[in-house]
Amino acid sequence: MRWTEAARRKCLNLSLLPPLLLGVGWSQQAQPPMPAPPAPPPPAVPSPPAANVAPRFLVVLDAAHGGNDTGARIADRLLEKDITLSLAMRLRSMLSAHGIGVVTTRDSDANPGPVVRAETANHAQAAACLLIHATATGSGVHLYTSSLAPTPLSRFMPWQTAQSAYIPQSLRLSSEIDSALAHAEIPVSLGRTFLQPMDSLACPTVAVEVAPLAGGATTKATPLTDTGYQRAILDAVTAALDEWRNDWRQQP
Amino acid sequence: MISKAQRILFFSMLLVAVVMAAVLIRLREHAEDQLHAAPGPAPVSGPAAAPTTPVTLIIPNDADNSLTESERSLPLPQDDTARARILLETLLESFHDPKSTHPVGGAAAGKEGTAGSETGRNPDIEDVFLMPVPQASGQHEGGKMAVVDFSGSFAQSHPSGIEPETLTLLAVIGTLHANLPAITQVRFLVDGKQQDTLAGHADLTRVYLASETSAPEGR
Numbered sequence: 157m158r159w160t161e162a163a164r165r166k167c168l169n170l171s172l173l174p175p176l177l178l179g180v181g182w183s184q185q186a187q188p189p190m191p192a193p194p195a196p197p198p199p200a201v202p203s204p205p206a207a208n209v210a211p212r213f214l215v216v217l218d219a220a221h222g223g224n225d226t227g228a229r230i231a232d233r234l235l236e237k238d239i240t241l242s243l244a245m246r247l248r249s250m251l252s253a254h255g256i257g258v259v260t261t262r263d264s265d266a267n268p269g270p271v272v273r274a275e276t277a278n279h280a281q282a283a284a285c286l287l288i289h290a291t292a293t294g295s296g297v298h299l300y301t302s303s304l305a306p307t308p309l310s311r312f313m314p315w316q317t318a319q320s321a322y323i324p325q326s327l328r329l330s331s332e333i334d335s336a337l338a339h340a341e342i343p344v345s346l347g348r349t350f351l352q353p354m355d356s357l358a359c360p361t362v363a364v365e366v367a368p369l370a371g372g373a374t375t376k377a378t379p380l381t382d383t384g385y386q387r388a389i390l391d392a393v394t395a396a397l398d399e400w401r402n403d404w405r406q407q408p
Numbered sequence: 409m410i411s412k413a414q415r416i417l418f419f420s421m422l423l424v425a426v427v428m429a430a431v432l433i434r435l436r437e438h439a440e441d442q443l444h445a446a447p448g449p450a451p452v453s454g455p456a457a458a459p460t461t462p463v464t465l466i467i468p469n470d471a472d473n474s475l476t477e478s479e480r481s482l483p484l485p486q487d488d489t490a491r492a493r494i495l496l497e498t499l500l501e502s503f504h505d506p507k508s509t510h511p512v513g514g515a516a517a518g519k520e521g522t523a524g525s526e527t528g529r530n531p532d533i534e535d536v537f538l539m540p541v542p543q544a545s546g547q548h549e550g551g552k553m554a555v556v557d558f559s560g561s562f563a564q565s566h567p568s569g570i571e572p573e574t575l576t577l578l579a580v581i582g583t584l585h586a587n588l589p590a591i592t593q594v595r596f597l598v599d600g601k602q603q604d605t606l607a608g609h610a611d612l613t614r615v616y617l618a619s620e621t622s623a624p625e626g627r
Binding site: 221225227289291292294295298300345346347349350351355363365367370 | 470471472473474567568569570571572574604605607608609610611614616
C-alpha cells in the first residue's frame with residue numbers, strides 16, 4: 157500500500173514534466189528561423205538514460221546528535237556524535253558500493269535538529285530510514301522502533317505521529333536487520349521507544365544503537381572503537397538493506 | 409519619730425502583701441492540680457507499625473535490555489500519591505545498588521551530606537502527584553495521570569543512550585501501573601519543568617500511556 161502510494165506520487169511528479177517540456181519546445185518553435193551554421197559532427201556522448209518512472213530505492217542515514225549536542229560519552233575522548241557520524245559515513249560508502257542510494261541528514265559536526273532531520277528524510281521518500289546511535293551501556297546492537305500504535309496510511313498524517321502509518325514496515329525492517337546481525341553472531345535486543353525525530357518520519361524507520369560487546373560464554377569483550385567489530389555491524393546492516401531492497405521490489 | 413499615719417500605712421501595706429502572697433500560693437496550687445488532672449502530652453504507647461503490603465517493582469537489566477518483576481513488601485500509606493512516591497523512591501534506590509543491573513550514578517537516598525538524608529526523601533525524585541486524566545470535553549475518564557518530577561541531579565547522572573533511558577522510563581511506568589492500576593498515563597518533568605529528553609534520547613515531551621509501554625525483547 158505504502159509503495160503504490162509512493163510510486164503514484166513519483167508518477168504524478170513526472171507527469172508534470174511533459175507539459176513543461178512541450179512549453180519549452182513551443183517557445184523555441186515560435187522563434188524566427190535563423191540561418192543554420194554548418195553542423196559539426198556530434199560529439200561522442202552517451203545517449204541519455206531512458207526515463208525511469210519506477211521509484212528509486214533510497215536509504216536515509218541519520219547520524220544522531222552533532223554540534224553542541226554531543227550525545228553520550230562513550231570513552232574519555234570518544235563522543236557519541238563522532239562515532240555516529242563515522243559509522244554513517246562508512247555505511248554510506250558501503251551502501252553506495254552495493255548500488256543503494258543514500259541520503260544523509262548530516263555530513264559534518266553539525267546538529268540540524270529533529271525537524272530538519274525529519275524533513276530531509278520525508279522529502280527523500282526513502283524505502284528505509286536508519287537512526288544511528290551509540291551508547292556505552294548494554295551489549296551488542298539495540299534495535300528500536302517507534303512505540304506509536306499502528307494507524308492506516310492516510311493522505312495527511314500529523315507531524316508528531318507520521319511514523320504510526322509505517323509501524324508494520326518498520327518492524328519488518330527491524331526483523332531483517334536482526335536476522336543479519338544474528339547471522340554475524342552479534343547480540344541484538346529489540347525494543348520500542350519514543351525518540352525524536354523517529355515519530356515524525358514517513359518511512360520504515362529503525363534506530364540502530366551500537367554498544368560495546370560484553371564478554372560472555374560465546375563472545376569476547378570488545379570496545380566500541382574496535383574497527384573489526386564496527387565492520388561486522390556495518391556489513392550486517394548492509395546485507396539487511398540489500399535484502400530489504402529485494403523485498404521492497406516485490407511490493408505490489 | 410515615726411508618725412501615726414506612717415505606721416498605719418506600713419501595716420496596711422504589709423497586710424495587703426501577705427494577702428496577695430496567700431492568693432498567689434493558692435492560685436499556684438490550683439494550677440498544679442489542673443495540670444495533674446489533664447492527660448499528659450507524652451506518648452503513653454508506641455506507634456503502631458504500618459502493615460507491610462506486597463508490591464511489584466519492575467527492575468530493568470541493561471545487559472539483555474529486559475524488565476523483570478521483583479516482589480517486595482513495603483509499609484505503604486493509604487494515600488495513593490504517597491504510595492506512588494514511596495514506590496518510585498524504592499525503585500530508584502535500587503538503581504544505586506552496587507549490584508544493580510541498571511546502574512545509575514548520582515546521589516542515593518540516605519547518603520551523608522545529601523538533602524535526602526536530612527529530610528528522609530530520595531534526592532532522585534523531586535515530587536510525584538496524581539491528577540485525573542484530562543479530557544478535551546472537560547470530563548474525566550476513570551484513570552489517573554501520574555506526574556513524576558525527577559531531580560536535575562538524577563537526569564544529569566543518568567547514563568545516556570536509548571536503551572538505558574527507555575528502560576528507566578518503562579520501569580517507572582510499569583511499577584506505577586502494576587501497583588496502582590488506576591494510573592493509566594505518566595508524564596515526566598525534570599526539576600519541575602518539561603525537558604526534551606531524559607539524558608539526550610528518550611522523549612520526555614509526551615504523555616506516556618501505560619498501555620503503550622511493553623517490555624523489550626532480548627536475545
